[in-house]
Structure formats: C-alpha cells, structure tokens
Amino acid sequence: MRQRSKLAGTAALVAIVLFTGACSNNDTADTGSPPASGAAGSAGSGSGGGGTLSIANAITTDPIIPMTVDTATTRVMDLVWTGLVRYDDKLAPYNANAESITSSDATTWDVKLKKDYTFSDGTPVTADSYIDAWNYSAYGPNAAQSASFFSSIKGSDATNPATPEGATTPPAPTSKTMSGLKKVGDYEFTVTLSKPMSTFPSILGYSVFYPMPKAFFDDPAAYAKLPIGNGPYKMTKLVPGQEVDLVKDTNYQHEDAGKADGINFISFSEDTAAYTAVQGDQLDYAAVPTAYLKTFQTDFPGHSALVTGTTMMDMQVPLYNPQYADPNVRIALSMAIDRKSIVDAILPGAATPADGWVTPPLPGYQTGVCGENCTFNPDKAKELWAKANFTGDVVITTLDPQKTLFTSVCQSISDTLGVKCSVNSIADRTSYKAIAQAFKAPGPIRWGWAIDYPTMENMLVPRFVANGSSNWMKYDSDEFQTLIDKANAASDDTAAAKAFNEAQGVLAKDMPDIPIYFQQGAGVWSTDTKDLVITGFGWPDLLKAYKSS
C-alpha cells in the first residue's frame, strides 16, 4: 500500500505538471499574439513589408502613456502615437501631425494641425487633444512624471508650483490649465513660452507632447489597460513590464505608416539574455551588451550595426562640497583621465572620448568645445593640482554597471595626481539617485545623459542651468545662463548653435561636470529582419523595418 501511495504521489506531481502545461498552452493560443517567427502577415516578397518583429525593450510597469518618462516606454509610444513632429535621420524635426508650427518672436508659437488624423478608436485629433493632454501633465496633483517638461510654457508655475524655500511641501496649484496654451480653432492653438526658445518645434516630437483621446480623460485607469493613440500602430496586448504587442493600424493613411504588420516588444531584465535570444533566432532585435562588444560583429555578420549615438557618460562634481570648490581641482581631475585608453580597453569600438557636453549626431555639434581641459595631459594636471589645495581622498560614486569604468577612471586619477581615489559602487538605483538628489555626494558622481529630444538645448539646459531638473552639482553661472538665453532667442539655427557652443566653453572653464565618453549605439538583428537601420537615437527606425517570412 505504501508503494502505491508513493507511486500515486509521483503520478500526482506529473499530472500537475501536464495539467499546468496544458493550461499554459491554451493561454498561449488564446492570447492570439502572433508567433515570434513572423509567419503571420502578408508575404514579404516584393512588397517590402510584412511580418511581425519581436524587439527587446526594457519597458517598466508604468502605464504606456505620454505622462510616463522612460526611454523604453517612449520607444513604444513613438509607434502608437504620431506627434506634432517626427525626426528624420539627421535628427531634424519634420511636420507630422502638425500642418505648421510658426512664430515671429520665438515666444508665441502658432500650431496648426492636419485635419485628417484620428485616434484608433475613430475620434478625431483636435487642438483639444493636445491642450487637454498638456494641461493634464502640467497639473501637479495628477502626478505626471512629465510635468517638468512643460516648465517652459507660460503659466506652468501656477499649475505646478515648486516648494518654496523653507517649506516641506509645495503649495496647491492656483490653476488647472496653463495660461500659455490657447485654443484658436478646432485644429489650431497657440503656445506662449515664458522665455524665447527658437528650437521649440524640435522638442515637440518627444513623447510627453503627444495628444490624448477623450477616452483617457473619461477614465484614466481603464484607458491605461490598453492605451490608444493616433499613430501607425495600435496595441493589441499589454502585460505591464513584460510585453506589449502592436499591430499595424490599417486605417492609418499617412506617409509614416509602418512596414511590418506587427511589432512585439518584450522586456528582458538582463540584456545578455536578449542578445542570446537573437542568436537563437527567438528574437529579432537586441542592443549589444558591453560583454559582447568585441564579438557581436562576428556573431552577426551583415546584420549588426554600430552607430554614433546621442548618449554620453560623465561625472557630476558636487560644487557644494568644499573639497571641490576650486575649479583647478576639477580641471586637474579632468586632465588626469586618459579617456582614450580607458574607452579602448572597456568599450572597444563602442564609445569615443567625450570632448564636450553635446554628442556628435546633434545638429550644431562642434568638435573640441571642451578643448584642452578635457584632454589627457598629466603634466598640466599635476601643475593645476599643485596649485589647488585638495585635502582628503577622491571618492567616485557609481552604479554597479559602470563600476569597472570608474575604477579605471580612479586609477588614471591616482596614477597621474598621486591622490588616493576609490569607487563607491551602488547596486540599488533608488539609493544612488537619492545621493545625488539629496546633494550628499562625497565626490564626483556618475551621471550620464541620454537625449529626450534631439537638441543641444536638451543636453545643456536640464543639467547645467541653475536649479535645472538634472543639476545635482548646484552649478549656477550667470555667464552660462546668458549664453543659453541668447541661444534660445537666436533667430536661426547657426546663431543658436554658436551660442550653445560658447556656453559649453563656459562649462569647460568651470568644469562642474567631467565628460567621459560619447556612446555608440550597437544593435544586432535576426537574418529575416530587413531594412533595419539604427538612428542617431541609438535605436532602430521601426517604421522602416520589416520581417520577411
């Protein structure tokens, strides 16, 4: 009898396995998501389209709506929505949903919309779709992560007031709408900025500025379960933080309609797993993790790419820390870092030494704006260090993924200046951010920047303007601010670029932040994926890629 009960036990376990296996197989069938092999969809022969792409993209659990600020989520939104502008392969904006965006003084902008755009539920995209969405984001109590991106619009300080000096909580907003947004007609509205910004049209392609349908305002929680937009693709399935499946919206009849029939984004917690999945033909695109930088081109001959990207790595230096108050200290540190050797050793071929604070693909970029202050020069560095009165050790704070990098940076500093340098590597992202945001960094702190939208302004303003949304150094320079204002008010792109580059000259002199490298974007894809091009954003143009069966 005991034997039978032992057998029965094993049989029960096996039965559970088979049962749950059968259940999950049914689940896979019921969801109706197209298989990753891309057999669904029209034939790719000749038509240059079709198939379903599966792309590795580390989406978070935050709702996939314009109020969420997260690079991976933006990439999904760029397919489900069409904003006022899109960006071409030179990262310059071109009108998409907008008919025209004009201004005579770079302060008040008149936006006219094309009349033939609809959300995928059939409702039209009107001026209200934009105005209501932007006001929703800018209104503090709505707890939108995107609120700070509307600070340039007049009236945003009334909808999103900051905490005054000495108080612990901010005051209640005095307005639900921004006074700078005015509806002129069903398909026209004006935006008044608090200060002139000639590059304003360039920022409007960023996902925080996308329009929202009435369905969102009626019930945001229900809407977030499967958001709808006005773009070439619509969502068919959304598992927060895991997977979002898109299918081509056949009603979308504009120039930027996509080629693939479907695009599935799958979140991988480890980028090495995504890379292996592409190798095993289970996935169509993955970014190249650092570990595979040396081998990816041989692993994927003919279907990989290395592209100059718009991401940079740098160290913010805490100016509030008396150790680093002397600019000679900061410049000496910058000159003591042998960027080229470090980059060649750790990120071979995938990064270039940074020579400024704006990355190469951006319109207006100029080489060498930092000049000799960002060039490895041991003698000059020692000279400046001797002049300065640095006491104590240099402690660099970083996140774990960049531990090796900053250990090398530390080594370079130690070898050149003779000062003891150590790395404080933190695994937990929230703790690491808290150190910067609480102004408690014991020394230079790893930061980095990836563009939200492709302008020099985005690379310089949030990090270096006084009280900027990413300024953790407490850097405050009137000279810098004047040049930024001049650039923003400039009448043409050349004049603006000139002023932005002069502003970088000020940064080179003050060195509040030490640039390390500009990152390339590297990606690999499967053999059946066609027409995949990685843009200056470091991400493929998914409107042009497709999968042949």
Add this chain to the structure above:
Amino acid sequence: MLKFAGRRLLQFIPVLIGATAICWALVWALPGDPFRGRCGQVACSDQYVAAMTQKYGLDRPLVVQYLVYLKNLLTGNLGQTFSGQDISDVISRALPVTARLAIISIVIQVVLAASIGIYSGLKQNGIVDVTALFTSLILFSLPIFVVAFVAQYVLGVKLGWVKPTVSPAAPTSELILPAAVLAIGIMATLMRILRASVAEGLHSDYLRTARSKGFKESRVVGVHLMRNVMAPALNVLGLEFAALLGGTVIVEGIFNIKGVGGVIYKAIQDREQLTVATMVTVVIIFYLVINLIVDIICAMLDPRSRDV
C-alpha cells in the same frame, strides 16, 4: 492528526505577522525617497512627489501605515503599486510561473536524484555510485549562472534544441531547461541523503527481520526500506520547493522568466513596500503549508515521529 494540523495552522499566524512586519520595516528603512527618482534622468516635480506621497499614504506614521496595510490585507484589498497596477495582478502573474518552474524542478530532481541516489545506496562504491558522486559535486560547486549560461548557449544557440529564453507566457516546455539548471545545482544534496539513508538502512535490524520473514528482495527494499528512507528526503524536498518558490533571481534573469524573484528584486529597488511585504507573505504561506504537508506525510510514514 487533525489536532496536529490545527495547532500548526494556528502557529502560522504569529509567524506571518512577524515576517510581514519585518519585511515592511526593512523596505521602509532603505535609503532614498521612492518617488524622487521615478522620472528618469530628470527630477520629479515637487508636486509629483507630494501627490504620490499623499496617494499612497506614505506621509502617515509608520505604525498607522502598517495597520492600514493589515486591515486591507484582511479584507482582500492588496493595494496598488506605484505605477497603478493591482498588486493582486502582479502576484497572480508571477506566482504561477514560479510555482510551475519549482514543480518541474522538483520532479526532475526526484526522478534523477531518487533513481541514482537509491541505486548508489544499494550498490555502494559501484561505478554508478562513484560517477554520481563526482558529477554531482562538480555541478554543485559550479556557480549556477555558469551552468545556466553554458546550458543556454549550447542547447539554445549552438544546437538549437530549445529556445534560449522563456517567452513571457512561459509555456511549460520552455521551463524545462531552466528547471533542470536549478535542479542540477541542488540535486547533489538529495542524492547524497538518499544514498546515505539507503546505505544505513541496508544494515538495519528491521530489514534483517523483513528478509528473515521471507519477503522478496524487491518488497524488502521497495516497501520497508523506502518507507524509512523517505522522511529526510521529503524534508529536504520541502525546503527546496519553498526556496524555489521564493524566486531564483539569477536563473530568472538569464532565461528571462517573469517570476517571483524578479518581482521582489524590482520592488525592493523601487521601494514598493506593499508589493514586497505581500509577495513575501504569500511565499511564506506556501512555505508553511508545504512544511506542514511534509510533516504530515512523514508522520503518516513513521508513527514514531507523530507529534502529539
């Protein structure tokens, strides 16, 4: 038996409350405001931090927060994550995947470890015994991520026998490789325990009595020996199953399994007290129930260990 089970169930309650409270307090004690860092590379506006703090009640005293949490838990309201998801959804997505992975891993272990371990015990120092010893110790000593990477690369990429990663729906067929990787790491323990128990049991009095009674060898070993050998093995299995349920972050990362480990890890990083405490509570309940079942089975098998 019922009294025994009932007493044990009552003991669950203080364990659950204590463990939940500790988890809750530990996540709260971690440095960093949960809301300041949620806006990517830019600062979240003060309004955002204030609105979220108020919405999730984090401005109330810690004790009040905890009591509200307990009250909600008892009424079935598991609350929401900071991204607005229902925690019940999060758990109902992650737990079944981890449970299936754990069950498959246990089955693989039982089949392999039982057959090899028992055989090794019966035929000690034979070729099977010695090979099994060395192989299991080598696999046991290798870091699990090495085994996982190699298995994934060789079987998934080079040979193409299996898919290298697990798709989000996690069908059982795709879970077999990660389950085997997990099993290989801990199988050695079970094998050695079974071998030792069997070897010891072969020399015991009751076995001699059974043989002298004239039973067939298969009955002697299959019934009498097995019954006495199973108790320690079941205990180990129970512990391992509970450990697997707690989530195996490394294997989950390598194979991209959306299980409990990843959820708890991410929740700790995001300072989601509710998610961590609730998920840990659910896992602890499973752990306690499994231990109870193992104890009951052991008690049924061996009257001497019945707890009265």
